[in-house]
Amino acid sequence: MHLVIVGNGVAGVTAAMDARAADPRAQITLISGESEYFFSRTALMYAYMDVMQRRDLEPYERKVFREQRLTLLRDWVVDLDAGTRELRLAGGATVSYDKLLLATGSRGRRAPWERDLEGVVRFVSLQDLDACERLTPGTRRAVVAGGGLIGVELVECLMHHRVPVTFLVREPSYWPAALSVEEGDLVAAHIRAQGVDLRLGTEVKSMEGDGRVTGVTTTAGETIACQMVGVTIGVEPNVEWLRTVKTPPELNRGVVTDQAFRTSLPDVFAAGDVAEVEGRIEPLWYAAKRQGEAVARAMMGEPVEYAPPTYYNSAKFFHLEWTCAGETKGPGRFRKLPGREASVRVIERDGLAVGFSMLGTRWNHRVLVKWVEERRRVDEVMGRLSEAQYDVEFGKVAL
Amino acid sequence: MIRDRLYHDLTNRGITGWIVAALLVWFYIALYFTESLTPWAQKVGLSSKWDLYGVLYTVVILVGGIAMIRKYGHNRYQVVRTGVVMFVQVVFAFSIPMMLKALHQPEYYLSYFWPLKFDYMNPEYLFAQPWPFVVYTLAASLVIVPLLGALIGKRWYCSWVCGCGGLANTMGEPWRHLSDKSSAAWKFEKVSIYSVFGISLLLTGLLFYSWFTKSKAPEVVQFQTWYGLIVGSILSGAVGTGLYPLGGTRVWCRFFCPMAALLGITQKAGKRFHIRVKEDMCISCGLCSKYCEMGIDVRAYAQRNESFTRASCVGCGICSEVCPRGVLRLENQSGLVQISGGR
Ligand SMILES: Cc1cc2nc3c(=O)[nH]c(=O)nc-3n(C[C@H](O)[C@H](O)[C@H](O)COP(=O)(O)OP(=O)(O)OC[C@H]3O[C@@H](n4cnc5c(N)ncnc54)[C@H](O)[C@@H]3O)c2cc1C
Numbered sequence: 001m002h003l004v005i006v007g008n009g010v011a012g013v014t015a016a017m018d019a020r021a022a023d024p025r026a027q028i029t030l031i032s033g034e035s036e037y038f039f040s041r042t043a044l045m046y047a048y049m050d051v052m053q054r055r056d057l058e059p060y061e062r063k064v065f066r067e068q069r070l071t072l073l074r075d076w077v078v079d080l081d082a083g084t085r086e087l088r089l090a091g092g093a094t095v096s097y098d099k100l101l102l103a104t105g106s107r108g109r110r111a112p113w114e115r116d117l118e119g120v121v122r123f124v125s126l127q128d129l130d131a132c133e134r135l136t137p138g139t140r141r142a143v144v145a146g147g148g149l150i151g152v153e154l155v156e157c158l159m160h161h162r163v164p165v166t167f168l169v170r171e172p173s174y175w176p177a178a179l180s181v182e183e184g185d186l187v188a189a190h191i192r193a194q195g196v197d198l199r200l201g202t203e204v205k206s207m208e209g210d211g212r213v214t215g216v217t218t219t220a221g222e223t224i225a226c227q228m229v230g231v232t233i234g235v236e237p238n239v240e241w242l243r244t245v246k247t248p249p250e251l252n253r254g255v256v257t258d259q260a261f262r263t264s265l266p267d268v269f270a271a272g273d274v275a276e277v278e279g280r281i282e283p284l285w286y287a288a289k290r291q292g293e294a295v296a297r298a299m300m301g302e303p304v305e306y307a308p309p310t311y312y313n314s315a316k317f318f319h320l321e322w323t324c325a326g327e328t329k330g331p332g333r334f335r336k337l338p339g340r341e342a343s344v345r346v347i348e349r350d351g352l353a354v355g356f357s358m359l360g361t362r363w364n365h366r367v368l369v370k371w372v373e374e375r376r377r378v379d380e381v382m383g384r385l386s387e388a389q390y391d392v393e394f395g396k397v398a399l
Numbered sequence: 400m401i402r403d404r405l406y407h408d409l410t411n412r413g414i415t416g417w418i419v420a421a422l423l424v425w426f427y428i429a430l431y432f433t434e435s436l437t438p439w440a441q442k443v444g445l446s447s448k449w450d451l452y453g454v455l456y457t458v459v460i461l462v463g464g465i466a467m468i469r470k471y472g473h474n475r476y477q478v479v480r481t482g483v484v485m486f487v488q489v490v491f492a493f494s495i496p497m498m499l500k501a502l503h504q505p506e507y508y509l510s511y512f513w514p515l516k517f518d519y520m521n522p523e524y525l526f527a528q529p530w531p532f533v534v535y536t537l538a539a540s541l542v543i544v545p546l547l548g549a550l551i552g553k554r555w556y557c558s559w560v561c562g563c564g565g566l567a568n569t570m571g572e573p574w575r576h577l578s579d580k581s582s583a584a585w586k587f588e589k590v591s592i593y594s595v596f597g598i599s600l601l602l603t604g605l606l607f608y609s610w611f612t613k614s615k616a617p618e619v620v621q622f623q624t625w626y627g628l629i630v631g632s633i634l635s636g637a638v639g640t641g642l643y644p645l646g647g648t649r650v651w652c653r654f655f656c657p658m659a660a661l662l663g664i665t666q667k668a669g670k671r672f673h674i675r676v677k678e679d680m681c682i683s684c685g686l687c688s689k690y691c692e693m694g695i696d697v698r699a700y701a702q703r704n705e706s707f708t709r710a711s712c713v714g715c716g717i718c719s720e721v722c723p724r725g726v727l728r729l730e731n732q733s734g735l736v737q738i739s740g741g742r
């Protein structure tokens with residue numbers, strides 16, 4: 001059997017390794033256009049900040065791929081023919097498959113005001129990283145537009161290189177997608193304390209420049225001169241390339257699949273950021289890994305009924321760590337921790353704790369998730385919060 | 400920009416890194432094998448090159464320690480640990496021996512034990528000392544060291560007390576990431592460190608045998624000299640510290656130190672100290688592995704949700720500090736309690 005996987009991100013590579021463990025004889029090929037070896041997209045910022053080198057981003061030693069007999073091809077897949085079971089690569093080669101996994105991840109969303117000028121960057125791929133590194137030395141000011149998790153990482157990198165940054169965020173409070181207004185204020189204050197010119201409630205209206213970007217004009221009418229513009233307004237499943245292939249699978253926002261990751265094409269599966277599993281897209285590292293494990297089982301013919309577990313996530317805004325579990329929106333109990341940039345928030349419904357959002361200190365999300373799943377009462381968990389703390393030794397924070 | 404480039408070069412095996420390594424090796428050769436530092440010592444009013452070395456060593460640990468506390472001030476574990484390292488260096492590894500010397504007493508380094516301080520278990524030397532020192536040394540080497548290793552991990556010594564570790568974790572900090580993370584290096588480590596440990600045990604055994612039988616074969620004398628030269632001077636000094644800018648800060652500790660070997664065995668056997676991995680939260684970014692001075696591929700454990708104890712881990716706690724998702728936690732506790740939810 002020849003199992004071909006398009007995309008060597010965490011979903012594709014996890015699936016390849018698990019498939020190998022399940023079937024020592026299968027021929028397994030990973031094709032990816034971005035890099036020959038699997039790397040951690042989540043660590044792009046550390047490479048940009050020069051605290052890691054390119055090779056450090058690779059989670060497995062290269063010899064692992066040889067030992068596991070995973071064939072690696074570096075190229076872009078440009079055509080898919082489900083009738084002949086063939087892929088065509090940009091380099092001209094064709095690859096035939098018995099089973100195919102589409103794990104092509106996400107790409108940065110394009111902004112309506114965006115123009116293809118030198119100096120405009122995203123922060124998703126290794127090529128984006130190269131562009132950022134090339135542009136940094138000539139940049140006297142950068143504008144980053146979009147206040148999500150990738151945006152703040154890009155801002156941190158630029159500040160690390162002592163590039164002044166104007167950070168434009170459309171929403172009136174910081175990251176309302178998950179943070180309450182009080183938490184947003186705390187994070188916004190922290191970001192400003194790092195020297196970032198953070199402007200809430202401000203969007204880009206247009207880009208200035210001709211060939212090279214020279215500035216952006218905001219919805220407030222101000223023109224900010226800059227040599228670099230980071231567009232970080234979110235990511236979307238990387239499906240554009242599938243629209244023009246000979247036999248496209250059914251596409252919605254992502255590649256549409258059932259609970260066993262089957263697409264509309266025979267023996268073609270999809271997993272990771274690109275997959276829309278029963279209407280749901282989970283653009284997260286842990287989810288892509290989990291889906292990679294599950295899709296390997298599905299491709300090996302095991303019955304799989306994937307259902308996402310209780311939501312949790314974590315992130316870091318400069319030095320502020322954040323952990324959440326369960327729901328993040330809705331009324332709840334918020335408490336700012338005395339004397340430090342930290343807070344806890346328990347989201348409450350009918351007296352039950354349905355979610356947690358914790359800023360500035362460390363938490364074991366497993367305990368929080370368990371409380372949500374066990375439908376514990378808010379009064380009870382408020383009294384037991386210290387059981388979920390995960391601070392370093394000697395560093396347990398008083399709640 | 401220039402400053403950043405220079406720092407990158409110095410800390411990523413660039414030309415400046417090589418130059419600093421060469422200077423450090425040169426310094427150690429001059430110190431161990433020549434008297435060229437003696438006049439410098441006398442110029443500043445010290446009686447020997449070793450005193451000069453002691454002063455330099457202490458100053459460097461203090462300066463590096465302050466930098467360390469400034470960098471990691473938000474992390475209580477790092478503040479407490481670094482504070483203890485500085486205190487031990489100033490008091491036990493510097494002031495007390497200097498005071499003893501001024502009082503014309505033998506200079507005891509009470510923070511060093513066998514098998515790192517090899518002579519302390521040489522019966523010829525040991526039993527010629529006053530009884531409190533004999534009791535202290537025997538109790539420390541044979542009971543306290545392994546017992547604490549089993550209870551709280553080798554860290555109590557390697558990253559809290561030991562001067563070699565102290566230097567690595569203060570002045571060495573900018574180079575900690577240069578340790579080799581490959582599985583090949585791990586294989587080499589297992590062979591090299593237990594070889595040195597075996598040799599040190601053998602030599603100690605021979606010295607005791609000679610002492611009991613009251614006859615010391617010339618081969619034993621030679622063995623002792625060579626051990627002192629290769630392990631004491633070349634490996635722990637010139638290679639261990641000299642190569643900071645090339646091989647990272649713990650080359651000696653990881654590949655050669657017999658004390659680390661002994662403590663590593665008790666740490667594993669004690670089954671208490673471990674690095675706990677919070678399940679399903681690792682994003683495989685690799686900062687933990689990159690900044691592990693012992694070259695442990697921490698990420699390999701974290702990304703498969705495996706709490707672990709490695710013999711070489713000195714419990715410096717930097718993996719936990721740098722992890723952007725708070726996945727790692729140092730703990731002493733028998734029987735891991737894993738909380739499983741979700742799935
Ligand atoms: C800067 C940044 C930070 C992030 N931080 C976090 C975080 O902290 N926590 C978290 O949970 N998630 C984070 N994410 C999201 C996380 O990285 C993704 O969820 C995860 O990488 C998805 O994995 P994947 O395998 O589905 O796809 P990807 O990692 O995107 O891999 C897909 C691969 O397929 C290749 N490919 C695409 N099309 C083709 C084609 N036609 N032919 C050949 N190859 C193709 C791509 O080049 C890519 O290499 C972050 C993302 C970014 C960009």
Ligand code: SF4
Nearest residue numbers: 681684685687701722
């Ligand atoms: S630093 Fe943390 S998130 Fe990154 S690889 Fe290590 S354990 Fe995982």
